[in-house]
Amino acid sequence: MxxxxxxxxxxxxxxxxxxxxxxxxxxxxxxxxxxxxxxxxxxxxxxxxxxxxxSMTKPLVAAAAMVLVDRGRLGLDDEVRRWLPELAAPSVLRTPTSELDDVVPAERPITVRHLLEFSAGHGLVPQFDAPVVVALQERLHQGPPEPQRIPAPQEWVARLAEIPLVHQPGRGWTYNTGADVLGVLLARVAGTxxxxxxxxxxxxxxxxxxxxxxxxxxxxxxxxxxxxxxxxxxxxxxxxxxxxxxxxxxxxxxxxxxxxxxxxxxxxxxxxxxxxxxxxxxxxxxxxxxxxxxxxxxxxxxxxxxxxxxxxxxxxxxxxxxxxxxxxxxxxxxxxxxxxxxxxxxxxxxxxxxxxxxxxxxxxxxxxxxxxxxxxxxxx
CATH class of the missing domain: 3.40.710.10 (DD-peptidase/beta-lactamase superfamily)
Structure with a gap:
């Protein structure tokens, strides 16, 4: 060139x-x-x-997920609660900038497809001072990568389960966190x-x-x-x-x-x-x-x-x-x-x-x- x-x-x-x-x-x-x-x-x-x-990591991990789909280890429309029971009954914010206790129940389960397409509801919104963004940054270290500061997967998912979804599963787009959830799910599917x-x-x-x-x-x-x-x-x-x-x-x-x-x-x-x-x-x-x-x-x-x-x-x-x-x-x-x-x-x-x-x-x-x-x- x-x-x-x-x-x-x-x-x-x-x-x-x-x-x-x-x-x-x-x-x-x-x-x-x-x-x-x-x-x-x-x-x-x-x-x-x-x-x-x-974040150039995200395509690599998505490809890993699709290999497991090709191998029949999981399906795109499988519910993630099979492997991530911590996320079986999430709550959902009334609006993306609502306080963390202003929630309604999730209307449908989260699926593998939702994680891949960033529609599960976990993630960052453009309003960086929104309570959900502050919680994701403080509790899960969502932001610039600092690998040695992030808790182990079991604790990480437990913390995530305490943070509401930004929107109903399958009805929006939220950035970043879904790829981390996907990574935990792949490890549990494979048992490694x-x-x-x-x-x-x-x-x-x-x-x-x-x-x-x-x-x-x-x-x-x-x-x-x-x-x-x-x-x-x-x-x-x-x-x-x-x-x-x-x-x-x-x-x-x-x-x-x-x-x-x-x-x-x-x-x-x-x-x-x-x-x-x-x-x-x-x-x-x-x-x-x-x-x-x-x-x-x-x-x-x-x-x-x-x-x-x-x-x-x-x-x-x-x-x-x-x-x-x-x-x-x-x-x-x-x-x-x-x-x-x-x-x-x-x-x-x-x-x-x-x-x-x-x-x-x-x-x-x-x-x-x-x-x-x-x-x-x-x-x-």
Whole structure:
């Protein structure tokens, strides 16, 4: 792609991010550009640098769920209370901003499909001061990934059960928490950890050796340090190579807990583009892939998280081109740690952008947006 190296170098020259690795793949060709450093004052960035990919985890865990559906271990319309009895009788807020005791009973059970399409009612709403958002952040640590702070799954689900749903199951769209619930459910279905489920269903079949919920000691020299900007714009370290991803967490977050590389995530996306095939074997059925990357649910118009696009299973699906970087049919998602990954079925293209500064506002989105615009509209 013309200008890819310049796109990754520009934000590192201005100091807005320490480093970037970006990839654009079409057909059998992968183009990769690298700039900057893994940590301030540290080693140069490299193609195999490992990043905290945050919400780019969601498509991976959705794919794991669909593998279990393909294997007959669970069905999309199965009620989750079979495995999550804590969620058998949830209460529902009268309005998304109601106090936590202003509730009515749920009118129907939560299903696996509801978790995948983010319609179960668990999750964040755009009003960040709403009591339910405050509760999710304080009790469940919904927000920037901090894996070692989240309680173990049994306690986490017990806490979740005390927080009302934002809307009736199947009658709305709420962000993030459904992916964590899905991760707990998959572990209980399989009788093991989510880390093992993801390895068995997706990572090992695809050979994604740098993707997971922790970074082994032998790979930490390739692990980027993460940063956020303080009020003055200076970069402040959030987590280092020997920090929160140095050991397996008690709670593996299906919403945002994995690390990966540009090549690993590209391999995953290319499997989806190939209808679930990889290296001559079937990882996912064609029907499972179709459902994942097709519109399944919509948020209310103007929703801060989804804007006016749709949600598939695990990622957004563009249904309009409201922004220059949006292309109808594009599937994928961004991560709040400064990452983005999308696949474009119409052109067979994959685009991955990995950096290590948390996104905090329009300027951060604009940096990634320039890259995605160049992919969607070459020459613009």
């Amino acid at each position: 013309d200008g890819l190296q310049e796109l990754v170098e520009e934000p590192t020259r201005t100091g807005s991010v320490p480093g970037v690795v970006a990839l654009v793949a079409t057909g059998g060709r992968r183009e990769v550009a690298v700039a900057g450093v893994r940590s301030l004052g540290g080693a140069a960035m490299s193609r195999d640098t490992v990043f905290r990919i945050a 950890s989510l880390s093992q489920v993801l390895a068995d269903t997706v990572l090992d079949p695809l050979g994604l050796h740098d993707t997971g919920f922790s970074v082994p000691a032998g790979s930490r020299d390739r692990f980027a340090t993460s940063y956020r900007a303080d009020d003055s714009g200076d970069l402040v370290q959030v987590d280092g190579p020997d920090g929160q991803w140095s050991e397996e967490p008690a709670f593996a977050s299906g919403a945002g807990g994995t690390v990966s590389t540009v090549d690993d995530w590209c391999t995953f996306a290319q499997m989806l583009l190939a209808g679930g095939q990889h290296a001559g074997r079937t990882v996912l059925s064609t029907e499972a892939v179709r459902q994942m990357i097709s519109p399944q649910n919509r948020a209310e118009p103007g929703n801060l998280f989804l804007q006016d696009q749709a949600w598939g299973f695990g990622g957004s699906v563009d249904v309009s081109a409201g922004q220059l970087w949006e292309v109808p049919g594009r599937y994928g998602w961004m991560g709040g740690t400064g990452t983005a990954g999308y696949l474009y079925p119409a052109t067979g293209t994959v685009a991955v952008w990995l950096s290590q500064r948390e996104m905090a506002g329009p300027a951060d989105l604009a940096t990634v947006g320039r890259f995605l615009t160049a992919v969607a509209r070459p020459g613009r």
